[in-house]
Amino acid sequence: MIDALAAGPMEQFEIVPLVPLRIGAFDLSFTNSSLWMVIAVGAAAALLMAATGRRALIPGRLQSVAEIFYEFIADMVRGSIGQEGMKFFPYVFTLFIFILMANLLGLAPTIPFAPAATHPFTTTSHIIVTFSLAMLTIAIVLIYGFAKNGLGFFKLFIPSGVPAWLLPLISLIEFVSFLSRPISLGIRLFANMLAGHIILKVFAGFIISLIGAGGVFSLISIFPFLGAVAITLLEFLVAFLQAYVFAMLTCIYLNDAAHAGHH
Amino acid sequence: MDAAAAKLIGAGIAALPLAGAGVGLGIIFGNFLSGAFRNPSAAAANQQTMLIAFALTEFTGLLGFVIAMLILFVF
Secondary structure (H helix, E strand, C coil), rough: HHHHHHHCCCCHHCCCCEECECHHHHHHHEEEEHHHHHHHHHHHHHHHHHHHHHCCCCHHHHHHHHHHHHHHHHHHHEEEEEEHHHHHHHHHHHHHHHHHHHHHHHHHCCCCCHHHHHCCCCHCCCCCHHHHHHHHHHHHHHHEEEEEEEEHHHHCCCCCCCCCHHHHHHHHHHHHHHHHHHHHHHCCCCCCCCHHHHHHHHHHHHHHHHHHCCHHHHCCCCHHHHHHHHHHHHHHHHHHHHHHHHHHHHHHHHHHHHHHCCC | CCHHHHHHHHHHHHCCHHHHHHHHHHHHHHHHHHHHHHHHHHHHHHHHHHHHHHHCCCCHHHHHHHHHHHHCCCC
């Protein structure tokens, strides 16, 4: 317990195995990360099932929430891929809701003196989670792109209207930018979550050390406290914005796969 | 110079991209706002593009942050 109180800004990202499980050389333990992923999926499913359970022509409050989410993502998919992109709607919607729930649940407050394994854990603050999601998107783009366009998918690297002598250079740049897509997609979400949570804990640390210094210092500890409150608000914005950006970039990449020729 | 000091200096230098990201974000939001005040009716249609540009620019700053964290906690 003392360890938890004396923790630095990085300890919040520690993975704690809850149900140890080893198969051969692989560690398949059910960890606090897995637990909060399950909670995120459960919370999303519970919210949407409760919202759409009793459908009414005139939506109630909960049903309105679900309809706003649906319309938001449906507009995004239609706007960037077009009507035929609606077959990707379930994927983009799932991605958006999962990332949003994982980001928001990570901002939940810790119950004082609860064991470390039950602390709210931001699954999206681990690069392997975000990178897996990004690779899933890129895998869908590649499979769908080659299935739909065949070798015409390589037209993605040949932008129209470029002079012939410039084409090798432009194609190389386009190719490298395509290769860096999963990396930038994964790192953006991971780094945003990591940075936000570290800043929150650093400000919390200021409060503790100022109160510990005593006297007039414990009075000015109100300023880092207000700062921590402001950053928490900012983090709620970032949690939503990053889920939005992830879904939006997924739509843009899927659009490249759907319309490789008209680039 | 001993390795620990060099590590801290390196992490500090790796935080410099934040300056560029800050300038870039200022340019994006400033230009969007000046355009939006000139033609408010077109602002809503371009909000999406602005947010994407925001995410892409922010990424450069965050990459610097990740490098700083790697230097501090991995090596």
